Amino acid sequence: MSVSIVQKTRALIVGTGLSGSLTCYHLRASAKKRAIPIRIDVADMARGPGGRMSTTRYGDENIRANTGAQYLSTSSTKTAALLETVCASSHPPHCPLERVEDPRKRSTHFVLHPDEAYTHWLPRDGTNSAVKQFLYGGEPDQIVFRSRLQRMAIDATSPTPQLVPLFDSGGTTSTYDIVVLAMPPKDILKFFSDDAHDPQSQADLHRRTNRGRKRAPLSPNHRNVVLPPDVLRRLRAPSYVGRYSLALWLHDAEFADKAQEALNTRHEPHPVLDMVSSQVGGVLVAQSTVKLWRQLTNSRGGRNAAKSSILNALESLTGQKVPRVKNAKLLNWRTSQVNAHEGEGIVTAEGGRLIFTGDWCYESSFEGCNLAAEAAASAAVDAIVSSGQG
Numbered sequence: 001m002s003v004s005i006v007q008k009t010r011a012l013i014v015g016t017g018l019s020g021s022l023t024c025y026h027l028r029a030s031a032k033k034r035a036i037p038i039r040i041d042v043a044d045m046a047r048g049p050g051g052r053m054s055t056t057r058y059g060d061e062n063i064r065a066n067t068g069a070q071y072l073s074t075s076s077t078k079t080a081a082l083l084e085t086v087c088a089s090s091h092p093p094h095c096p097l098e099r100v101e102d103p104r105k106r107s108t109h110f111v112l113h114p115d116e117a118y119t120h121w122l123p124r125d126g127t128n129s130a131v132k133q134f135l136y137g138g139e140p141d142q143i144v145f146r147s148r149l150q151r152m153a154i155d156a157t158s159p160t161p162q163l164v165p166l167f168d169s170g171g172t173t174s175t176y177d178i179v180v181l182a183m184p185p186k187d188i189l190k191f192f193s194d195d196a197h198d199p200q201s202q203a204d205l206h207r208r209t210n211r212g213r214k215r216a217p218l219s220p221n222h223r224n225v226v227l228p229p230d231v232l233r234r235l236r237a238p239s240y241v242g243r244y245s246l247a248l249w250l251h252d253a254e255f256a257d258k259a260q261e262a263l264n265t266r267h268e269p270h271p272v273l274d275m276v277s278s279q280v281g282g283v284l285v286a287q288s289t290v291k292l293w294r295q296l297t298n299s300r301g302g303r304n305a306a307k308s309s310i311l312n313a314l315e316s317l318t319g320q321k322v323p324r325v326k327n328a329k330l331l332n333w334r335t336s337q338v339n340a341h342e343g344e345g346i347v348t349a350e351g352g353r354l355i356f357t358g359d360w361c362y363e364s365s366f367e368g369c370n371l372a373a374e375a376a377a378s379a380a381v382d383a384i385v386s387s388g389q390g
Contacts, residue, residue: 009036009038009178009384010041010174010178011038011041011177011180012040012041012042012165012172012176012180013027013040013043013179013180013182014043014044014149014179014180014181015044015180015182015358016046016135016143016145017049017050017051017052018053018130018134019051019182019358019369019373019376020042020044020051020135020182020373021049022370022374023138023182023357023377024040024042024140025137025138026138026376026378027040027138027376027377028040028140031381034381039141040140040141041140041143041144041174041176042135042144043144043145043165043167043170043171044143044144044145044147045146045148045170046146047145047146048145049128050131050132051131051183052068052069052333052335052336053069053128053131054067054069054331055067055126055129057126058329059326063249063281064125064281065249065279065283065329066126066127066279066285067245067285067329067331068127068331068333068336070275070285071121071122071127072122072123072127072366073118073120073121073365073367074118074121074367075110075112075117075119075365075367076367079366079370080119080121083097083121083366089137095124095125095129095130096123096125097123097124097130098121098122099120100122103120104275104276105275106274106275106287107274107289107290109241109338109339109340109363109364110363111363112362112363112368142172144170146169147171149166149191150167150168151191151193151224152164152166152179152192152354153218153222154223154224155222156223158175162175163177163178163350164176164222177353177383177387178353178355178383179354180356180357181354181355181356181357182376183358184358184360185234188356192224192225192227225349225350227349228349231348231349231356234344234347237344238338238360239338240336240339241336241337241339242290242294242297242332242333243293243333244287244296244297244303244307245286245287245330245331245333246285246287246307246331247283247329247330247331248285249282249283250282250284250322250325251323251325251326252282253282255318256276256279257278258318259314259317259318263275263317264276270289270313271291272288272289272292272309273287273288273289273310273313273314274287274290275287276317284314287336288306288310292306292309293306293332303330306330307328307330337364338359338360338363340363344361345372345375346372347361351383352382352383352386353383353387355380355383357372357373357376358372
C-alpha cells in the first residue's frame with residue numbers, strides 16, 4: 001500500500017559501519033515500496049565507510065588485510081539471500097562472496113542462535129566491500145565523511161520541530177525530520193551532554209585533538225535534546241569486549257599458513273591469541289584474547305606490550321621466528337563484540353524521529369546488524385507516516 005506524502009522527508013544517518021549502511025539500504029527500499037519521497041543524507045567521522053568491518057590496504061598492489069571482523073555471518077535463509085543478492089548486483093559494482101565451510105577458529109558471542117546455525121561469508125575484496133555495497137545500494141543523496149557530530153538539537157520554530165545535528169567538523173547544514181544514529185551506545189550518549197570519559201567511546205578517542213575545541217553554541221531557536229530516563233537506561237545497558245588486532249604483511253606467506261593451522265588444531269584456548277588468519281598475499285592477521293586486551297588497553301605502553309605479546313605468541317605457536325615484515329598495523333579494536341545480553345531492539349526518542357541502532361540491539365553479526373537496520377528503517381517510515389507527512 002502506498003501513502004501520500006505532502007513533502008519530501010529529510011533523513012540523516014550518522015555512521016557508515018555495517019548497521020548504518022544496511023539502514024540506508026532498507027530505508028531507501030521501504031520508501032520506494034511505499035512511494036515515500038525521501039532525501040537520505042549520510043555522515044561519518046571516518047575517511048570512508050566500513051566502521052568495524054575494517055579492511056586495510058598496503059603497497060602498490062593494494063594487498064588487503066581484514067583487520068576487524070573476518071566474516072559476514074548469517075543464521076537465516078532470508079538474510080543470507082539478501083547478502084548474496086546485493087553483493088551480486090552490478091550497481092554499484094558487485095563484491096564477490098565466498099561461503100566459508102571451515103571458518104578460522106575464534107571465540108564468538110552469538111546470542112540469537114547456536115554457533116552451528118550460522119553460515120559464514122568472506123567478500124573477496126575485503127569485508128568492508130560488502131558495507132560499501134549496501135551503503136551505495138541505498139542510493140544516498142549525500143555522503144559526507146570526516147564529519148564529527150558534536151551534539152543534537154531541535155529547531156522548535158518550524159510547524160514540525162526539526163532535528164538539528166551540530167558538527168564541529170564537516171557535516172551537513174540541513175535540518176531533518178528523521179535522524180538515525182548507527183553506532184555503539186556509549187558514542188550516542190556523548191551527543192546528549194554525557195561528559196563522563198569512557199575508554200570504549202570512539203568519540204572520546206578524539207579528546208586530545210578536541211582539547212580546547214568549544215562546544216557548538218545553540219542558536220536562540222534551538223534547544224537541546226533531552227533523553228528520557230528509560231532511553232538512557234537502555235543505552236547504558238549494552239557493553240562491549242575488545243581485542244587487539246595485528247596485521248602483518250609478510251615476505252614468507254608459509255608462516256601465516258603455519259600459524260593459522262597451529263592455532264586451529266590446538267585443543268585448549270590460547271592465553272594470548274583468539275584468532276589467526278592467513279590471508280591472500282602473505283598477510284597474517286592475529287587477534288588477541290579479550291583477557292589480554294583488558295590487561296593492556298588502558299595501561300601506559302599498552303599498544304607496544306600488546307604487539308610484543310602477539311608476536312611472541314606467534315613464535316611460540318609455530319616454533320620459529322616471525323619472518324621479515326613488509327608492513328605491520330596494530331588496531332585497538334575497542335568494540336569488537338557486544339557482550340551477550342538480551343537485546344531489546346532499537347531505541348527511539350522524540351516521538352520516534354530520533355532512532356538509535358547498531359549491533360548492540362541484537363548481536364555482533366551480519367544477522368544482528370541486519371535486524372537492527374530493518375527495525376530502524378521501519379521505525380523511520382512509521383514516524384514519517386504518523387507525523388502527518390504521510
